[in-house]
Amino acid sequence: MSLLKKFGSVTAIVAFLNSPTGQKMLGKAKEVVSDPQNRAKAVEFANKIRKPGKPAADQPPTAP
Numbered sequence: 001m002s003l004l005k006k007f008g009s010v011t012a013i014v015a016f017l018n019s020p021t022g023q024k025m026l027g028k029a030k031e032v033v034s035d036p037q038n039r040a041k042a043v044e045f046a047n048k049i050r051k052p053g054k055p056a057a058d059q060p061p062t063a064p
Contacts, residue, residue: 016022032038 017026033042
């Protein structure tokens, strides 16, 4: 089932995130994001899929 079908509205998403299961998932996500190695992997992946010419996530944009 797609997430869009499961969570058809913002209200449903907020309700899920406030539920015990949602809180558990948020805690796990925060734990994963706090690890510097995982954060570096996420930045590397974002830079890989970013369109050419766009600044990297870990670099400030350049002035024209």
